[in-house]
Amino acid sequence: MVANGVMKSILVVDDEVGARESLKMILKGEYQVALAKNAEEALRQVHAQIPDVVLLDLILPDMDGLRVLEKLKQTLPDQIVIMITATKTVKTAVEAMKLGAYDYITKPFDVDELRLIVNRALSTKALKEENQRLWMEVDRNFGFDNIVGKSKGMKEIFKLVKQVAETRSTVLIMGESGTGKELISKAIHYHSPRKNHPFVTINCAAIPETLIESELFGHEKGAFTNAIEKKLGRFEVAHQGTLFLDEIGELSLMTQAKILRFLEEKEFNRVGGSKTIKVDVRLITATNKDLPQLTKKGQFREDLYYRINVVPIILPPLRERQEDIPLLIDHFIKKFSEENQKNVKGINKEASELMMSYEWPGNVRELENLIERVMALTNNECIQAEELPLPVVNQSKTNGLRESVLSGQISFSKAEEEFEREIIMDALRRAHFVQSHAAEILGISRRILKYKMDKLGIQQQERAKPFS
Ligand SMILES: Nc1ncnc2c1ncn2[C@@H]1O[C@H](COP(=O)(O)OP(=O)(O)OP(=O)(O)O)[C@@H](O)[C@H]1O
Ligand SMILES: [Mg+2]
Numbered sequence: 001m002v003a004n005g006v007m008k009s010i011l012v013v014d015d016e017v018g019a020r021e022s023l024k025m026i027l028k029g030e031y032q033v034a035l036a037k038n039a040e041e042a043l044r045q046v047h048a049q050i051p052d053v054v055l056l057d058l059i060l061p062d063m064d065g066l067r068v069l070e071k072l073k074q075t076l077p078d079q080i081v082i083m084i085t086a087t088k089t090v091k092t093a094v095e096a097m098k099l100g101a102y103d104y105i106t107k108p109f110d111v112d113e114l115r116l117i118v119n120r121a122l123s124t125k126a127l128k129e130e131n132q133r134l135w136m137e138v139d140r141n142f143g144f145d146n147i148v149g150k151s152k153g154m155k156e157i158f159k160l161v162k163q164v165a166e167t168r169s170t171v172l173i174m175g176e177s178g179t180g181k182e183l184i185s186k187a188i189h190y191h192s193p194r195k196n197h198p199f200v201t202i203n204c205a206a207i208p209e210t211l212i213e214s215e216l217f218g219h220e221k222g223a224f225t226n227a228i229e230k231k232l233g234r235f236e237v238a239h240q241g242t243l244f245l246d247e248i249g250e251l252s253l254m255t256q257a258k259i260l261r262f263l264e265e266k267e268f269n270r271v272g273g274s275k276t277i278k279v280d281v282r283l284i285t286a287t288n289k290d291l292p293q294l295t296k297k298g299q300f301r302e303d304l305y306y307r308i309n310v311v312p313i314i315l316p317p318l319r320e321r322q323e324d325i326p327l328l329i330d331h332f333i334k335k336f337s338e339e340n341q342k343n344v345k346g347i348n349k350e351a352s353e354l355m356m357s358y359e360w361p362g363n364v365r366e367l368e369n370l371i372e373r374v375m376a377l378t379n380n381e382c383i384q385a386e387e388l389p390l391p392v393v394n395q396s397k398t399n400g401l402r403e404s405v406l407s408g409q410i411s412f413s414k415a416e417e418e419f420e421r422e423i424i425m426d427a428l429r430r431a432h433f434v435q436s437h438a439a440e441i442l443g444i445s446r447r448i449l450k451y452k453m454d455k456l457g458i459q460q461q462e463r464a465k466p467f468s
Pocket of ligand 1: 146147148149175176177178179180181182183184288331364365368
């Protein structure tokens with residue numbers, strides 16, 4: 001493996017000369033290989049020049065392999081160590097993994113397996129380093145350690161957030177559901193001079209129309225039937241800080257008018273009150289609606305739209321920034337590993353490719369939920385393609401089909417047939433192979449389903465297959 005024109009380095013530590021030499025033979029074409037025959041030599045070499053990977057025999061003449069591992073990890077906690085074991089010492093290899101070894105291989109070596117493990121270790125390392133580097137970069141610039149992204153679109157957003165954080169301009173964040181609107185609004189607040197004052201959120205869609213005015217502006221005692229106490233509104237609570245008005249497209253025209261007044265005059269009255277209240281609040285709003293469209297339809301005030309749209313931030317959907325997907329996967333694996341004390345290290349190539357080609361209609365939130373779910377269920381250290389939910393797997397099947405037609409590998413009618421088969425099989429699985437339910441899911445009659453199954457050669461015995 002070569003990165004930035006430099007061959008990656010591997011240190012092989014084994015007391016058997018045969019094992020050392022055969023490992024060198026296998027690896028030397030792709031990597032720079034150094035050899036050590038005992039623990040002392042190994043530690044000396046590592047400290048002289050840190051290798052990318054250490055292949056470490058469990059049994060060494062001068063020190064137990066586990067001790068060597070511990071010593072290495074004490075000084076170099078991120079060092080990748082892969083243990084070499086004989087079949088009878090596999091149990092100890094598992095011990096070693098608890099001490100922080102990346103993986104183990106058993107003697108005699110399976111060449112493909114060895115290459116695979118080393119490659120995977122190096123890719124995981126590269127990704128971690130890239131994430132760390134990006135974090136440091138972002139952190140140096142903005143201190144956003146929980147926001148991941150290296151795509152051009154996200155880099156521009158980071159820049160914009162930094163610029164806008166220093167001002168008190170009103171910001172409108174737009175983007176599909178789950179693209180990170182709330183996360184960005186917090187980043188703006190916590191990087192602004194207002195960061196030591198409150199960040200107050202209100203979700204306009206979650207509050208009934210009759211209560212929203214009092215929620216925003218507060219009310220005086222006795223203002224309406226249930227107003228037994230005076231209540232401060234969110235604008236007042238957010239004094240000197242930031243108010244995040246989420247889903248602003250859901251507000252009624254009447255409430256829109258009140259917010260407009262606040263933006264123009266920086267003051268308001270509590271419901272049922274005559275006293276004018278002045279506050280210093282920075283407003284950030286967000287929506288996944290098309291506000292210009294709503295203004296055309298008369299559902300959103302044009303003057304308010306211009307007032308809140310002083311600085312627009314448009315978050316691109318995840319399908320338009322595929323290069324962020326591996327970083328996000330790594331980020332969430334790390335997050336849920338820590339939260340749930342799971343030892344998941346990564347995701348295999350096939351699974352990663354499926355996730356890269358998936359459309360992510362629910363954007364980052366969907367990806368986050370998927371990783372959480374898969375990690376809760378898996379016993380593997382490396383997430384496998386089979387563990388991904390059907391929509392992710394199937395969509396890329398469909399993409400594959402499209403490619404095959406466009407590149408002339410299969411005919412259009414064959415693709416149509418395949419597509420029909422996929423959908424019918426999915427519906428049958430979802431219906432636990434009860435045909436009448438499957439027909440209902442597909443919105444066709446049972447007779448037509450039966451006809452199509454016969455035509456496609458889908459047999460009744462599929463029923464015996466487990467639901468997946
Ligand atoms: N770039 C990112 N890096 C890390 N996590 C992210 C990123 N973008 C979004 N997330 C995470 O994805 C989830 C959804 O983000 P958020 O709630 O900010 O989206 P939203 O645009 O407000 O969604 P909605 O429109 O549905 O309210 C959150 O858990 C958030 O932390
Ligand atoms: Mg949101």
